[in-house]
Amino acid sequence: MGIYVIRVPDIGEGIAEVELVAWHVKPGDAVVEDQHLADVMTDKATVEVPAHTHGKVLALGGAVGQVLAVGAELVRLEVEGEGNLKESSLLPPLGEGGDGGLPAMGAAAGRHAAAGPHPNPPPAGEGASATAGREKKSAPAPVQPAPAATERIASRAQPAAVARKEGDRPLASPAVRRRALDMGIDLRRVHGSGPAGRIEHADLDAYAAGGQTGAAGASPYVERHGEEQIPVIGLRRKIAQKMQEAKRRIPHFSYVEEVDVTELEALRQRLNAIHGAARGKLTLLPFLARALVLALREFPQVNARYDDEAGVVTRFEAVHLGIATQTDGGLMVPVLRHAEALDLWACAAGVARVAEGARTGKAARDELSGSTITITSLGTLGGIVTTPVINHPEVAIVGVNRIIERPMLRGGQVVARQLMNLSSSFDHRVVDGMDAARFIQAVRALLETPALLFVE
Amino acid sequence: MKEISTKLLVIGGGPGGYVAAIRAGQLGVPTVLAEGAQPGGTCLNIGCIPSKALIHAAHAFEQARHQAKGSPLGIRVADPGIDIAQTVHWKDGIVQRLTGGVGALLRKAGVQVLKGWAHIDDGKTVTVKPNEGEPVRVRCEHLLLATGSEPVELPSMPFGGAIWSSTQALSPDAIPKRLVVVGAGYIGLELGMAYRKLGADVTVVEAIDRVLPTYDPELTQPVLEALKKSGITLHLGCKVQGWDAKHGVHVRSDVKAEDFTLPADRVLVAVGRRPRTAGFGLESLQLDMAGRHVAIDAHCRTSMRNVWAIGDVTGEPMLAHRAMAQGECVAEQVAGKNRRFEPMAIPAVCFTDPEVVVAGRTPAEAKAAGIDCIEAHFPFAANGRAMTLESTTGFVRVVARKDNHLILGWQAVGGGVSELAAAFTQSIEMGARLEDVGHTIHAHPTLGEAVQEAALRALGQALHV
Numbered sequence: 001m002g003i004y005v006i007r008v009p010d011i012g013e014g015i016a017e018v019e020l021v022a023w024h025v026k027p028g029d030a031v032v033e034d035q036h037l038a039d040v041m042t043d044k045a046t047v048e049v050p051a052h053t054h055g056k057v058l059a060l061g062g063a064v065g066q067v068l069a070v071g072a073e074l075v076r077l078e079v080e081g082e083g084n085l086k087e088s089s090l091l092p093p094l095g096e097g098g099d100g101g102l103p104a105m106g107a108a109a110g111r112h113a114a115a116g117p118h119p120n121p122p123p124a125g126e127g128a129s130a131t132a133g134r135e136k137k138s139a140p141a142p143v144q145p146a147p148a149a150t151e152r153i154a155s156r157a158q159p160a161a162v163a164r165k166e167g168d169r170p171l172a173s174p175a176v177r178r179r180a181l182d183m184g185i186d187l188r189r190v191h192g193s194g195p196a197g198r199i200e201h202a203d204l205d206a207y208a209a210g211g212q213t214g215a216a217g218a219s220p221y222v223e224r225h226g227e228e229q230i231p232v233i234g235l236r237r238k239i240a241q242k243m244q245e246a247k248r249r250i251p252h253f254s255y256v257e258e259v260d261v262t263e264l265e266a267l268r269q270r271l272n273a274i275h276g277a278a279r280g281k282l283t284l285l286p287f288l289a290r291a292l293v294l295a296l297r298e299f300p301q302v303n304a305r306y307d308d309e310a311g312v313v314t315r316f317e318a319v320h321l322g323i324a325t326q327t328d329g330g331l332m333v334p335v336l337r338h339a340e341a342l343d344l345w346a347c348a349a350g351v352a353r354v355a356e357g358a359r360t361g362k363a364a365r366d367e368l369s370g371s372t373i374t375i376t377s378l379g380t381l382g383g384i385v386t387t388p389v390i391n392h393p394e395v396a397i398v399g400v401n402r403i404i405e406r407p408m409l410r411g412g413q414v415v416a417r418q419l420m421n422l423s424s425s426f427d428h429r430v431v432d433g434m435d436a437a438r439f440i441q442a443v444r445a446l447l448e449t450p451a452l453l454f455v456e
Numbered sequence: 457m458k459e460i461s462t463k464l465l466v467i468g469g470g471p472g473g474y475v476a477a478i479r480a481g482q483l484g485v486p487t488v489l490a491e492g493a494q495p496g497g498t499c500l501n502i503g504c505i506p507s508k509a510l511i512h513a514a515h516a517f518e519q520a521r522h523q524a525k526g527s528p529l530g531i532r533v534a535d536p537g538i539d540i541a542q543t544v545h546w547k548d549g550i551v552q553r554l555t556g557g558v559g560a561l562l563r564k565a566g567v568q569v570l571k572g573w574a575h576i577d578d579g580k581t582v583t584v585k586p587n588e589g590e591p592v593r594v595r596c597e598h599l600l601l602a603t604g605s606e607p608v609e610l611p612s613m614p615f616g617g618a619i620w621s622s623t624q625a626l627s628p629d630a631i632p633k634r635l636v637v638v639g640a641g642y643i644g645l646e647l648g649m650a651y652r653k654l655g656a657d658v659t660v661v662e663a664i665d666r667v668l669p670t671y672d673p674e675l676t677q678p679v680l681e682a683l684k685k686s687g688i689t690l691h692l693g694c695k696v697q698g699w700d701a702k703h704g705v706h707v708r709s710d711v712k713a714e715d716f717t718l719p720a721d722r723v724l725v726a727v728g729r730r731p732r733t734a735g736f737g738l739e740s741l742q743l744d745m746a747g748r749h750v751a752i753d754a755h756c757r758t759s760m761r762n763v764w765a766i767g768d769v770t771g772e773p774m775l776a777h778r779a780m781a782q783g784e785c786v787a788e789q790v791a792g793k794n795r796r797f798e799p800m801a802i803p804a805v806c807f808t809d810p811e812v813v814v815a816g817r818t819p820a821e822a823k824a825a826g827i828d829c830i831e832a833h834f835p836f837a838a839n840g841r842a843m844t845l846e847s848t849t850g851f852v853r854v855v856a857r858k859d860n861h862l863i864l865g866w867q868a869v870g871g872g873v874s875e876l877a878a879a880f881t882q883s884i885e886m887g888a889r890l891e892d893v894g895h896t897i898h899a900h901p902t903l904g905e906a907v908q909e910a911a912l913r914a915l916g917q918a919l920h921v
Contacts, residue, residue, distance in 0.1 A: 196860040
């Protein structure tokens with residue numbers, strides 16, 4: 001028997017660390033070659049890590065949510081034969097395995113429960129310790145180890161709004177426990193107001209009075225005290241970091257203009273009527289993409305990436321369009337490469353393909369990075385104005401708002417027109433307001449006279 | 457064959473089964489209890505009760521002999537003797553009173569008792585064969601297995617003749633001159649010490665290198681000292697190889713790598729008990745097992761719907777009070793109530809001299825569970841009542857969480873400490889903190905003061921140490 005260590009793979013493109021987002025095995029599991037062991041996430045992509053060989057899982061290299069360096073030990077397997085771990089190169093052993101053995105997250109990771117003056121705080125150890133500490137001067141300060149990430153996930157999965165450390169039994173006298181069983185109340189969901197967090201008869205009464213909002217005839221106007229701690233991990237953490245980074249670094253200059261898309265809409269519907277069946281329906285997005293491609297030729301400073309640490313702006317001839325896409329996990333920005341080389345239908349198909357790739361997690365790596373400017377659209381929820389956040393290190397983002405039919409004055413006549421706002425943001429460090437406004441006006445001119453879209 | 461139908465059929469009339477039947481009867485559940493022997497099971501007939509009777513008699517006799525040797529108390533006794541036949545008769549009287557009482561309680565609760573051995577046909581049908589007369593087929597909605605356990609036999613020394621199980625040791629016809637006890641668990645030591653007090657030469661052989669191996673060494677140290685002081689010979693780390701009537705018990709010492717023979721008139725084999733799962737058709741149900749015992753969940757449900765199991769047949773801890781609580785739990789569920797068997801602590805008592813009692817977690821167990829805990833002892837040497845009882849060995853130990861002082865466990869060793877089990881277990885079940893026990897007035901002078909003092913000591917507030 002030997003030990004075989006599977007390390008965090010080098011996923012490429014200068015990725016130095018990955019975040020563990022899911023385990024598909026646990027210590028003690030037998031695995032076969034190519035079996036899916038874990039999901040790790042880089043800046044953009046979630047990558048499945050397979051087993052290189054048959055074996056038995058001895059230990060896991062981290063908890064879900066933990067960030068691991070490329071090359072760090074991910075899984076330790078017991079294998080037939082020699083394995084790949086030599087005595088001389090023995091690494092510090094992993095945790096004991098199992099939940100408890102996983103390295104606990106740092107203090108920055110969310111605490112389980114909030115102690116405090118809340119009228120019905122969750123019955124976690126902390127609240128209880130705090131009580132003990134107040135009442136008893138000699139009581140040492142409450143110390144609650146940050147629970148391992150796996151525990152937090154598990155408690156989040158429970159239907160209970162109240163998180164209790166796994167394995168911690170609710171503290172209640174036999175009479176209270178018996179009464180709770182008779183009342184059909186799960187004591188794990190009841191706050192204990194007694195010493196050391198003990199659940200008293202009064203706590204049970206309070207829970208029964210307040211907790212049965214779902215019961216027929218009960219008043220819907222009751223105070224609710226549930227809290228849920230949701231760890232910000234995986235894609236959500238990436239999004240949070242990206243947004244924070246963009247807003248912290250980039251002085252946003254936002255500009256909103258109204259565009260009359262009556263003729264564009266007429267053209268779009270006409271094209272769909274003629275070619276829709278054969279080539280697919282067009283949305284507004286391919287037209288906007290085409291308008292951006294043309295306008296960007298005049299305003300190359302907008303189609304750029306700004307490395308603010310190196311102090312270099314890189315302008316691109318190619319237009320790699322970031323397409324802000326809502327996925328189940330959160331916002332992603334897949335990339336439609338070389339939009340300048342695509343006609344309307346190729347563009348439409350490309351947008352659909354990369355968006356689908358992002359949603360299903362099947363996007364190729366070059367479809368998840370390298371965009372030079374980003375389009376964002378909330379579709380029918382477009383609203384009147386948005387303030388889009390620039391997809392750092394790009395310098396511009398253009399958002400479309402809702403199309404609405406409104407009365408407009410044209411030649412002294414009130415006529416119905418289709419109007420849409422374009423909401424855009426620019427990195428004011430490298431794009432001046434005047435240029436930004438001119439760029440959007442150029443886009444507007446193209447969209448309002450759609451024939452120009454096809455004039456080279 | 458006669459057939460009857462019932463809602464609940466209980467197989468086994470031990471403490472688990474009879475309690476379940478009484479409670480079910482009280483709740484109006486039509487209940488049948490099948491038991492081939494006397495009601496009360498091992499506990500009342502051949503276990504807890506008769507052994508405590510014998511231990512008490514032995515202790516009284518030893519006290520008399522102790523006084524006869526010239527008592528510091530000034531008591532003068534001349535040449536005490538014991539009539540072991542009378543002792544057994546007295547013990548049997550207690551057993552009869554208790555088993556008779558159980559029978560009366562079952563009748564009062566409206567339970568139909570079938571005196572016979574049950575055989576399971578399927579999960580809803582059981583045939584009860586009485587010792588005489590026609591078998592009865594019982595159809596039931598709920599079947600409760602409470603078949604208990606039986607002493608483990610050594611292949612080289614089957615029970616019978618000079619080889620005793622605990623059962624024979626509790627009804628001796630004479631006190632053996634030389635008794636070899638195989639097994640230094642609680643049964644072996646309780647009976648071995650009793651026989652030593654009754655005047656036998658007692659030798660204990662144990663495969664593990666310490667006595668009462670399920671308890672921590674600190675707790676068993678006073679027992680070990682008492683064993684040595686009483687003149688019992690201990691062979692620890694030694695394995696029994698066999699027996700012949702001429703020479704005695706053949707023993708091999710692992711430590712010294714030598715063989716020797718212990719002459720014996722009687723050999724008590726007390727190497728453990730195993731769940732009784734064979735011989736009554738249980739295998740036909742193909743229930744999930746956990747090792748040698750029937751697997752149950754927190755509701756005492758087996759893997760088959762409406763087949764329940766309680767007590768020793770469900771494994772450790774094999775204790776009568778656990779079985780009783782489980783029996784009550786099942787009966788109430790059969791009656792439609794929502795119940796779980798989830799005690800915070802199941803106390804365990806060892807009636808050696810000194811006695812040992814534990815409830816909840818030991819310091820080592822608490823630490824293994826990752827709990828930051830504090831512990832404190834209070835020695836009986838500092839307890840006034842213990843001095844007046846000439847019994848100052850031992851101590852009370854408390855274990856509590858460091859952060860909120862919640863009491864996690866109690867352990868004690870000393871004369872008469874078994875009675876502290878009630879206070880120990882109740883404080884744990886009630887979720888008491890050290891302050892709760894420490895600030896409760898405990899009567900003076902009692903052994904219970906040591907409980908209060910241990911709690912105070914854990915808080916750094918002990919008065920008498």
